[in-house]
Amino acid sequence: MFSIGEFAGLGRVSVRMLRHYDAIGLLRPARVDPDNGYRYYAAAQLALLNRILALKDLGLTLQQVQAVIVEEVDVGELRGMLRLRRAQLAAQVEADTARLARVDARLRSIEEEGRMPTQDVVLKPIPAVRVAELSATAAGYDHPTSITENLSPLYPRLMELLEASGTAVVGPPLAYYQPAPREPGDETITVHAAFPIVGEPPVDCGFAVVELPAVEAAATMLHHGSMSEAFRTEQTIAGWIDDNGYRPVGPGFAREVYLECPADDVDKWVTELQVPVSR
Numbered sequence: 001m002f003s004i005g006e007f008a009g010l011g012r013v014s015v016r017m018l019r020h021y022d023a024i025g026l027l028r029p030a031r032v033d034p035d036n037g038y039r040y041y042a043a044a045q046l047a048l049l050n051r052i053l054a055l056k057d058l059g060l061t062l063q064q065v066q067a068v069i070v071e072e073v074d075v076g077e078l079r080g081m082l083r084l085r086r087a088q089l090a091a092q093v094e095a096d097t098a099r100l101a102r103v104d105a106r107l108r109s110i111e112e113e114g115r116m117p118t119q120d121v122v123l124k125p126i127p128a129v130r131v132a133e134l135s136a137t138a139a140g141y142d143h144p145t146s147i148t149e150n151l152s153p154l155y156p157r158l159m160e161l162l163e164a165s166g167t168a169v170v171g172p173p174l175a176y177y178q179p180a181p182r183e184p185g186d187e188t189i190t191v192h193a194a195f196p197i198v199g200e201p202p203v204d205c206g207f208a209v210v211e212l213p214a215v216e217a218a219a220t221m222l223h224h225g226s227m228s229e230a231f232r233t234e235q236t237i238a239g240w241i242d243d244n245g246y247r248p249v250g251p252g253f254a255r256e257v258y259l260e261c262p263a264d265d266v267d268k269w270v271t272e273l274q275v276p277v278s279r
Contacts, residue, residue: 001031007041011049026066027052054078058085098145101228120222121240126215126255126274132167132207133194134158137180140187147191148227151175154193158207162195165205171196172259176212178252215253215276219246223273226266227256230273237275249276 008015021027022039027048029039048069055065058081134154139146155173162169173195180190194210201209219241223233241248248254253276260270 131194246277
């Protein structure tokens with residue numbers, strides 16, 4: 001038998017927590033001294049304590065934990081619940097990390113306001129290009145993670161289809177976005193993942209073949225690093241467009257051309273942002 005202090009140390013919980021569990025009937029001591037009221041616990045009760053803590057980490061209230069304990073959920077089911085919760089927490093950490101990166105990028109952009117050089121912006125024509133593409137629907141520009149989550153998986157799938165159909169790729173991958181509202185006020189967008197191609201793919205190739213029209217003039221600039229910070233380069237392009245008396249040509253025509261995309265280091269990515277413009 002262990003005293004409440006010893007059991008708390010072994011279970012890595014507070015004495016106060018054990019007293020609370022006792023008070024609500026969740027984890028009773030194995031024995032209570034009738035003379036002094038001291039609580040004593042058995043080593044076997046550590047397994048029950050571990051289950052309680054695991055269920056709490058799943059986000060259950062103590063009342064819900066008690067119900068699960070009473071129902072005697074087996075080890076396999078509990079393991080499955082914990083694995084699901086682990087996956088949810090991992091996804092949340094990933095989302096929070098991405099959000100933190102965007103906040104840092106916004107802060108750097110604010111610090112650079114008025115000092116963003118525009119001399120690297122190049123005005124040039126963009127030739128027409130024939131592409132193979134896959135598309136998906138994203139929640140909109142207010143949901144950058146939705147764009148990434150829907151766009152990124154399209155490229156490996158498209159590469160598989162291109163290889164299976166024997167279609168030759170003749171240039172770097174690119175992306176473009178188009179409004180796809182289903183009703184007034186809906187800011188849903190269609191994201192397109194594409195590769196320039198030559199040849200005539202078979203009819204049942206599994207991807208669309210699209211002719212992207214030539215652009216007479218586009219304000220372009222190389223963006224270095226993660227696309228989560230592309231807005232900084234876009235702001236520089238916007239400043240150049242405004243300073244030089246141009247206007248962007250409607251939504252859905254801007255393109256991102258991924259010139260260098262090492263899979264193991266997004267900081268080494270090089271992307272050309274292309275914004276069609278007119279006087």
